[in-house]
Every structure is written in structure tokens, then in C-alpha cells.
Amino acid sequence: MRAVHIIFPVLRGARKFKIEKGRRWSVIEHLILQALATRPRSARELSEDSGGLPRRVIIEAITRLMRAGWVELLSSGSTVVFDATNIGKARSVDQELPSAITPTNKWRSFQIDAHTGAAFRVGDLTTLHYNAVPQTTDEQIVHFLDRPAIESEDLGEIFNAIEGQDELIVGVHPSATRLSRTNGIVTYRHGVPEGIPSKAPKAFVDFIENEYAKVRELEKTLPEPSRPAVAAATRESSDNSYLFDNTDLILDGKGHEEALSKLIKSADTRILIHSGFVTTNVDAVLPKLLAAAGRSVRIDLFYGQDEAEGARTSSELAIEHLKKKIAGTGVREMFHIHPFSTESHSKIAIADDRQAGWTAIVGSCNWLAADYKSFDASVRLRDPRLVGQLLKILGKMAKGRVGVWNDTNVAGLFVLGRSVERLPAKGGRKAQIDLLFTGDHAPLVMEAARMARERVFVLSHQFGIAGRPVTIFPLMDSAKSSGIDVSVFYGKSSGKRGAGKMTAEELLDLRQRYGEAGLVLRSVERPRLHAKVLGWDRDEIAITSFNWLSVDPNDQKPLREIGVRIKSNRIAEQFLQDFDRAQW
Template sequence: MRIVQVAFPVLRGKRRFTIEKGRRWSIVEHLLLHAVSEKSASAEALENAACVPRRVIVEAFVRLMRAGWVEMISMREGTEFQATPIGRIQAKADDLPTFPLVQHRWLGFNVDQLTGTVFRGRELRLVHQNDLGPDVVRLNAANLHATGDMGDIFTALEGDDEVIVGVKASPERLLRRFALVTVRDSQKIDGLPSRAPQALQDHIREASQSSGGLVARPAASPGRMPVENSAGPTEGVFRQTDMIVDGAAHRDFLSRTIRNARERIIIHSTFINEHAFTFLPDLLLAAANGVRIDVFWGQDEDRNKQATSRAEAEKLKRAVAEKSRSDAIIIHMFSTGSHSKIVVSDDGRGGWFAAIGSCNWLGSPFESFEVSVKVRDPDFCGRIVRHLATMSMGREGIWHDLSTDITILGRRIEQAPRTSERKVPMKLLLAPDHAVLAIEASVKAKRRLFVTSHRIGVAGQPMVIMPAVAAARDNGITADLYFGKGTETLTATAAGALTLDLRSTGVRLRPVYVPRLHAKLLAWDDDALAITSQNWLSADPSDSSPLRELGLFINSPRIADQLIRSFQMRTNG
């Protein structure tokens, strides 16, 4: 028997959580209460009308009677259920009130840095890297899971009828440790919980096959897996009117969003400049309506010594303070390091949505060609909010009250019911997913490939241009690539020379000057479209910073065709 010890990296933490214990009311229970608040009914009648098993109906009414909201009455035809006076009042509420038991508990957890799986404190055997023997095969962490997702941690730690509603802020970072398991004959894994995902088991088994079991080796980065295998929801509700196209439409969208909100707005703009003050009246109005507003920015100060966004954020913060609204409008003074552009808001009617794409919401004159998409699907919107929570932790990954608050909001949105609209294949794109999608587009395109990018640089050649050349040569497709301007690594003159060089390959590389091009799009054929913050032709999508870019891939009938036509009408492309 061949026995090999394998160690995989984890993040170890322990926090004091606030937990509400007590079963929540289900939608079925709420609907049944509403039904008998209008007219008494028997369990048999409700079973036939709702197509719900009688056992479920009876169990629901037992709980509702315990709450004092339903009572049994004797009728000539038999026993029926009817709502009590207080039950009729509760039936009209959006959500039935609960009275859970609040507990405070210290809980330990471990986040697997290969797949992001969260294990409870005692489920793994942990050791410090200095205590690993020379014969142990070590797996390296994937950058995609360099920090733990608080929402996933909450879910893993919650017991039956429990919901984590808070966690005590802590300056302590998660500890880096290794989980040690034993692999027998390259198959049986001892020391790993049975619920561990198949991907983690595969990484461990593959590592155990290393020559002699002595060679430390990295795991394949999940960030480079095909997009369809990435974590997260894979389909969501979408309609064509969710597209936000052109600068003026973005300005109107943001202003309308702020004015309509009644609970919470989060804005993440890569840059903040003087154009942010255009929305100050709207922000002040929202604050007067009781809305909490958080403003984040992502400009990397290490790359721009002037730190212009920080200076403008300070000005905006002072302007808010002068209006005595610093309690409601929070201008955060740290950089998230992300190039993504995000708006999250409630719709004033109990629903939530996000918008992601190319627009610097607080740093744009709204004169460029921009494209963003409104994300109304709860699963996608909630996950975007959870990504914002991770961004809010900063580079140190510190758990603080703000990140906890945003995480809880994201989980709340994810649990909201979907509308009955049609669903289409969709996928959130993190930074590493973009390079994979570009290859996928070059392989799957049957007729055409279409790309727009604000800038063009040397990084765009291996990521998009070379795959486009190969697709045009091998598959005979047309490939139209558009850019707004060059970069320090590829000047306008060099871009012009590259344009001439590509003519013979079937790839058309073209500059767009009017209107100014700022949209970041990748599309193929008629139905496949990615809207993102990633400059396809200039920026290298980083594996080390997965949240540096954020986009959405959508596969919906003629969505790409309609956007390409819209672009051509505005630019004569």
C-alpha cells in the first residue's frame, strides 16, 4: 500500500457571531395565512386549490395557531381554519414577523484556499507550515480564494433554524495554516470530511501521485477554469431593457436610482472627480428619505502618485459634512484596488438591483459610448453585493462592521424570491475569467467576433488579438476590434502600425474617436455578450486580484446583434 501525506492551504479564523435561532416562516405558510384571512377553508379544500400535500398544510396551520394567527372553527361541512383578527393584520405584511432567540457564540472555521470551501473548526487537522515534514506534498493556494468570503462562512456555520446576523469586528487577520490528509493508493483520502467538494478531492489525489510524494506542487488555479465551471449562479432573469447604453442613459440611470431609493445605495466608481458633485443634490435628497449611502473608489494609488480620487473623495466628504449628512452619506477614504464599476440599490418597492459595466459613475462626464447592465436577479445581485463586502475589507482582509453589514445585505438579497420572468444563461466574470472567455469566444464564434475597449496595449495581443487572428484564419469569421486610445505600452502610432499589420489576417482593428469609446464589450455571433470593466485590448486580467475586474456574460437571443447595431449607429462603425 502506498501512503502519501498531502497538505493543502487553509485560512483559519475564530470570531464571536450573533445568531438568531428560530425557524422562519415559509412562503407557503404566508400564503395559507393570507388565504384563510379572506375566507375560512378546510385542509382538503386548500389541498385541492393549491396542489400542496395535506400534511404540509396541517403542519403549517399548527405553527400558525401556536402564533395565535389562525384558529379552528366548526362548520356544517366539517372543521375549517380561519385567521384571527391579528392574523388578518399579519397576513397583509410583506414578511411574517419572527421572534427568534438571540445567541452570541465563538465559532471557529477554516477556508480551503483551493476551492473556497468552508469547513467548521474541528473538521480538519491543521498544522503550521514549519511543522510539515519533508515527505509531505504541499499544494499552493489559488489566488481566487486568497481571502474568505464572509457569506460562505456564515452559511457553513449556521445550524438548523439559525441565521447569523452579526459578527464582532476584529482586527485579527485570518491565519494561514495547512490541512493535513493522508492518501492511500492515490484514492482513499483520510482526514477529509465526506462533504468536501469533488474538485478538492481531485487536487489532493493528483498531488499524491507526485514522484515519491516529495515534490511540492501548485494546484491548477480555479481562476483559469472555463467560465461555465466557475462558482456562482449560471442563469438569471433578464430582459433587453436591462441594458444601459450610451453616456446620457447612464447619467439618467444613476440620478433616477438615487432618487427612487428608500433604504440603501452602494456606489463603487474606479475614479472620483469633479463630476461626482453633479449627483450631490440627489444624494442629499436620498439621505433625507432615510437612505444609507456608501461610496467606494478603486483607483490604485501606487500607480498614480497624484491620488486624484482620494483628493476628490475628501472634497465630496467635506461637502456632505457641510450639509450635516455625514451620518447617512459615507464617503470611504481607502482604495479598494478594484477597477470594477458597480451601483447597488433598492428600488423603493422592496426589490433590489445592481448595475455593472464600463461607467465610472462618479468620474464621468457621460459623453462617451458606455455600456452597463442592470442586474435584477436576486442570486446575481446578492453575489455582487458580497463581492463588494470583500472589496470593503481592503488588502488586509480585516473583518469590520462595514464588511459584515454588506455581507448580511448580500445574503438577504440572495434569499429574495425571483420573479416569474424568463431566465437565460448568465455568469458573473471575475478578473481571471476574462482571458478564458476570450479563448472561448474565438473557438465558439461561427460568423463574427466583436470587441470594444477603451484602451489598447501590449496585453491585448495575447488575450484577444491573437485568438481573433486564429479564429479568422481557421474558421473564416469576421473579427472587428475597436479601441479608443493607446497606452504607455502601445502608443497611438504603434497601434496604427498594428492595425495595418492585421489587415491581411482578416482582423479589423479600428480606432473610435467620436464619440469617445469607453465601453468594454466582447461578443460573438448574435446571442453571446460580455459587459465588463475589463479593457479587453490593454489590461492583463490578474489572477492575483480576482475582484479587480467585474463583468457579466449573458447568452440571450439577439442581445449581441442588437448591441452591435447600436454601436454601429452611434459610431458609423
């Protein structure tokens, strides 16, 4: 068996990071201190009261608390018990325990795999100059991967890779230095890889193993006496159970207007809104935002409309209008309006609430452009792990060109996102939830067509030619072969008159032909349909910014469309009932 060298493109860079050094207190340590503040307890009692937490963990936590002077040792007969000191009792009621943190600034170098975005410390990957790349011979095969045009590096990946023990990166100094290019190499000898870092992310490991499998598949045509089978990568099922209740669905215009008002009114320190477009309809939201700014709530606004060649977009003009309105209010410093388009069609609103915690709303509503008279669909996310991911995604969308970190606010979103991710989730019902990105939408239609047993339904703002191979054809085939009910609703035909826009006669003909194949195509005009939803059977639904019936996602940017897939008891059935009631 010949050796196989996988050569892949790597970006290398160095930045000056703002780092806080020192171990932070864990949630477990905080809970133990709170328990001891109520009454003295032994280690055994603490273990029992915690539901079976290992004694070793209890002792380690108490040891740290004693070193801080917050817990003391007492004797109660033959039993050793622990009690909170007066200072410890005072600290136990704090929202977070104060840590002995030392701030510092350090230069750190890093490497990024250009295909998966996985980040590593310099030295973790074996790299070599292009001139030193080996050649394919009788003894070895060289598999060289082209360099993709990645949109931007993931700061969260970089932070995770270069943080040392008891370190937390809280910021990064702006830098216009571009990342340099080099090549990484992983070598397989007798099926065993050399050069994959021990702490490599699963996405990177899977990517390299898939490339190796491709080489072995092609090599089958060559005379080779022995070819042990390449072991397939074992994919671990990720924990996608998050806080959710079916009441977290937000539907119709009034529902979205009320949800945004509540989000803004309840915000404690931050409000972040990403709208695909901005129009002068933002004037209706502005008084609520100004009131929040008056409470010292920081407000970050982003828009995604593509920047036009040689002309200003309607969103840019509306942003200028908004800036003029804010300029004379006295709270201008509380607003940060992102200076350029994120080129994302997604719609996201995020804020923190002193009582409810961090909340995000993801779906179809253009928060800074809507008149709140259309039928939109969104999902309220209350699990800090999901909200933290979305904050980091906002940072990635807003960062701009690869390697240019010219806005400290952007790096701050990564730091904030990582902090929110680590917050404890509140109790409540849960559901299986996955965030959806551009490339996830087309495969999800195929899955719905394959897995549905009773029905599939689709809602899309627009209906056009591009959406037929993505959505219509797979569902039509499923309707034919499985006999399931397929219903497709749209708001309007996409395109301009005379340039791809279908006439009424053409639409009527399509409805008839689709109907003969078992697919019901129907336009919805009252209320105006702006929701983007895919659902099947009773328990599966996806709510997103993606127009299922008018967009081909293959050539889109990874973060251009963002949505949520949910599996929850009767959620699809409930949605259809609410949608039926909303139609006039």
C-alpha cells in the same frame, strides 16, 4: 496502490458574532396564511391552489401557523378546513411575518482552506502542525501544497459554515486579531478520500480531487502493479437562469446618466456605488445623492484607484473635495465613504426600490468620475440572487487585510447580501447569466473563438500590447481557421508617449496586417469609446469593466475586474445595431 496524503494550508480564527436565534417564517408559510385570510380551505385545496405543493409541506406549514395563533381548525360537514384568525388576517398583509427571534452574541471558531476560501467549523477538517506532516515513503506519497497569498477571507463562507440550526448571523464584532496558520490533511486510500467534510463546498472537493489526480498522473512513471483509474469529479450544472430582458442593457452616456438618476431617485433605504475612479465630475451627481440622504437613504461610496506610493491619488483628492461638500449639508451621517482604495477597477451601483426591489448595475461606467458623454455599456440586474452576491462581493473588496475586520459596515454588507439573496424573485423573462471576475475573462475569449460560428466583436476603451495575447491572437487564429467575422473596436492607444504607446504609423501597420488575417481593427472617437464588451454570434455577450485589448488578467487580483456574461435571444445582434446607431 500507495496511500496519498494531500497537505494543504489552513487559516484558523475565532470571532464574536451577533446571532439571531429562532426560526423565520418561509415564503410558503406566508403565502398559505394569505390564502387562508381570503377564505377557509382544506389541505387538499391548498395543495391544488399552490400548483401541487406536497400535502406534507402544507400540513407542516399550517401546524406552525396554528401554534402562532394565526390559523384555526374548522369543520365543514365531513371536511376539515383551516381558516385564518383575526390576528392571522392582520399579519397576512405584512411584508414579512414577525418571528420570535432572540438576539445573542457568541464566540465561534472557524477554519478556512487558504486555496479555495472554503470555510468550516473547527473540527470539520483534520489538521496537524507542520512538524507532524508525514514524509513520502514506499507505502505513501505526501503531496504538500504551498501557502497562497490570499487577498481576504470570504465572510459569507464563514457565516454559512458556523451558523447553527435556526440561527442567522447578523453581524460581527470588530477584531484586529490575525488568523493563525496550520495545515489540513486529506488521505486517499485505494482511491477513497478520508478527511473531506460531508458538507464541504463543491469548489473544495473539486480542488482536492484535482490535486489527487495530479499525484496519480505523476505516479504513472513508478512501478505499480495496480492503478485503478481516478474517477473524475462530476460537475453539476448550476442554475444560472435569472431575471433579465434585453431592455436591461444600458448604453451610451445619456443612458447611464438616466439610469443612475433613476436608481438614486427610487432608492428606499440604501444606495451603494463603487467607482473605479473619482473626479470632480461627482459634483453633478452630488445633489441627487443629497436629496436621497434627505429622505434617510444611507449612501455608501467606494473607489478603486490604486493607492500611490508616497503621494495621494486623484481619486483621494476628489474624495476630500466630496467630503467638504457634504460636511455642511446636515446629512453627513447618512454618507459612508470608504476610507481606502478597494484596488478594484469594477463599476457597480446598487439600490433598493420599494416597488421594483433591489437593483444593481454592472459594467464600464465610472459613476463618480464620468461626464456621461462617452459610449459606455452596462447591465441592469434585477434578480435578488445576483444583487445579493454583488453586495457580498463589495464587502469582500472593502474588507482590507486578511483577518482584520475593523469596520462593522463591511460585515454588514455580508449580512445584507445574504438577506437580499433569499428574497423571492419577481416574475418575468429570464436569461442565462454569470458574474465574471478577473480570471474569467481570458478563458472567455478562448471560448468565444472556439464556439463562434458567424462573428465575434470586441469593444475596449484602450488598445495596447498586453491585450494582444489575451484577445487579439485567439480571435485572429479563429478568423483564419473558421472564416468568421472578427471586429475589434477601441477608443485610444494605451501607454504614455515614448513608453509603449503606439504611433499612428504603427497602428496603421497593425490594422493592415490584422486585416490580412481576417481581423478588422478600428478606432472609435465619436463618441468616445469607454465600453468593454465581448460578443459572438447573435445570443452571447459579456459586458464588464475589463479592457479586453490592453490588460493581461493573469496577474490581477480576483476582484479587480467584474462583469456579466449573458446568453439571451438576439442580445449580441441588438447590441451591435445600437452601437452602430451611436457612432457619428
